[in-house]
Amino acid sequence: MTSFTEENYLKIIYKLSAETDSEVSTNAVAELTLTKAASVSDMLRKLSEKQLVNYQKYQGVRLTELGEAVALKVIRKHRLWEVFLVEKLGFNWDEVHEIAEQLEHIDSEELVERLDEFLGFPKFDPHGDPIPDTFGIMPELRYQNLSEITVGQSVVMVGVSEHSATFLQYLAKMGLTLGCHIVVKELNDFDKSLNVKLGDLSNHFISHEVAKNLLVKSVKN
Amino acid sequence: MTSFTEENYLKIIYKLSAETDSEVSTNAVAELTLTKAASVSDMLRKLSEKQLVNYQKYQGVRLTELGEAVALKVIRKHRLWEVFLVEKLGFNWDEVHEIAEQLEHIDSEELVERLDEFLGFPKFDPHGDPIPDTFGIMPELRYQNLSEITVGQSVVMVGVSEHSATFLQYLAKMGLTLGCHIVVKELNDFDKSLNVKLGDLSNHFISHEVAKNLLVKSVKN
DNA sequence: ATTAAATTTTAGATTAATCTAAAAAAATAT
DNA sequence: ATATTTTTTTAGATTAATCTAAAATTTAAT
Numbered sequence A, B: 001m002t003s004f005t006e007e008n009y010l011k012i013i014y015k016l017s018a019e020t021d022s023e024v025s026t027n028a029v030a031e032l033t034l035t036k037a038a039s040v041s042d043m044l045r046k047l048s049e050k051q052l053v054n055y056q057k058y059q060g061v062r063l064t065e066l067g068e069a070v071a072l073k074v075i076r077k078h079r080l081w082e083v084f085l086v087e088k089l090g091f092n093w094d095e096v097h098e099i100a101e102q103l104e105h106i107d108s109e110e111l112v113e114r115l116d117e118f119l120g121f122p123k124f125d126p127h128g129d130p131i132p133d134t135f136g137i138m139p140e141l142r143y144q145n146l147s148e149i150t151v152g153q154s155v156v157m158v159g160v161s162e163h164s165a166t167f168l169q170y171l172a173k174m175g176l177t178l179g180c181h182i183v184v185k186e187l188n189d190f191d192k193s194l195n196v197k198l199g200d201l202s203n204h205f206i207s208h209e210v211a212k213n214l215l216v217k218s219v220k221n
Numbered sequence C: 001a002t003t004a005a006a007t008t009t010t011a012g013a014t015t016a017a018t019c020t021a022a023a024a025a026a027a028t029a030t
Numbered sequence D: 001a002t003a004t005t006t007t008t009t010t011a012g013a014t015t016a017a018t019c020t021a022a023a024a025t026t027t028a029a030t
Helices: A004-020 A026-033 A037-049 A065-088 A097-103 A109-118 A165-174 B004-020 B026-033 B037-049 B065-088 B097-103 B109-118 B165-174 B208-212
Strands: A053-055 A061-063 A154-160 A181-188 A193-198 A203-206 A214-218 B053-055 B061-063 B154-160 B181-188 B193-198 B203-206 B214-218
Touching (some): A004 A026, A004 A065, A026 A037, A037 A061, A061 A065, A065 A097, A065 A109, A154 A165, B004 B061, B004 B065, B026 B037, B037 B053, B037 B061, B061 B065, B065 B097, B065 B109, B154 B165, B193 B208, B208 B214
Antiparallel strands (some): A053 A061, A154 A214, A181 A193, A193 A203, B154 B181, B154 B214, B181 B193, B193 B203
16 A cells, blocks of 8 residues: 555654644655655655645645554554564664664554554653554653653753743753753762763753753653 | 565575475466566576576576575574564464565564574474574474375374465364374375374364375374 | 477566756745 | 745656566477
């Protein structure tokens, strides 16, 4: 029904429109599929004919309900296989992406459901990303506080639980912005303060008081 | 390196030349790949250029050492995945072939070795077929066809050499399951069909055609 | 040993996914 | 508001795997 290639396009369009919550540009898709914009134009026309996307020339693209359902099935398989590779086969979480990119296209509903059961119906993959259920429903995201993150983990800042101006201004000055990457380098036991490295490679010191108020989500590194 | 399609050709050439131990004909390959002879000719030329087969126009084809190594890797993966599907996910042995046909092309040495270990280094798949090791070495075969068994002998069923769902379902209906005991009671000379008694003491008639595809191991009675 | 039949290969098309180069449309800047 | 730049699309080719129809080769039969 949907080819390997079509599935990859749908998955990428899903991810891009989840980020921006608006039409996805041809160039953005080209970048992630590692193809040229011309190839993307062709494929969007084709996906549109198949009712998998809504696409108006020059106006970007969005998934239809059908297209989203397909994308979510692929993402579900990808994340379940990642759990399998890490939990059952002992891979590190940074070694599984490429293999899961292949496994996500294996076509068998029965297989997916049995795998899910075998893994104990996991809600999140080894990178902390939520696994959609059979119906494409994502589990509630469970943000963590930066203060709960263990040394070595890589996270993205997704929010704050303290909204005072002084706090937010302090964060801005530190370079701690929404969406920035944080790697926990050291935990200082005596006061639970943290040494972290940000996405721009700068090193920072974060007090436990501040860490408690930063909401983060783990990411692949 | 080798595409999905090329791997399928190599696998099929391997199986055909294992059966006949001689050059494999274009038509025989066409039948199993479900393509036309013309397509096979094209592909054989291509595989020959890649040093995967020895091919002389009109003279049939054989695998080179390289081609055989690739074929054995695919077969190894196919059979390991079948073990996984049956042993870990609880599939019946007649449901796993199609899924394994897809999984056998997943490309990751590391994955195969870890899967092998996870499954406890199995020597045979759920159909009783031997699983080649990392180096392509097959474990010693320890079975015969039921058609070779003499009257009065008692055997245990250890596998099948035909994997179609219809055949496997027919066996299930007869009560011929993996591990069941079979005593050959009578050989009907005119058509080589057999009268047998099963472990549950029921009597059955088995055609030569079916007997040829049942792998058995003799037991003391 | 010819002829007839079967098998296999070549020639020329087709489909999916991609590319480069050029044209068209939209966004941005003066 | 017009010109420039950027983005996107079209046009025309390319590659892998397939097809049909016709030609070439081998095998089998008289």
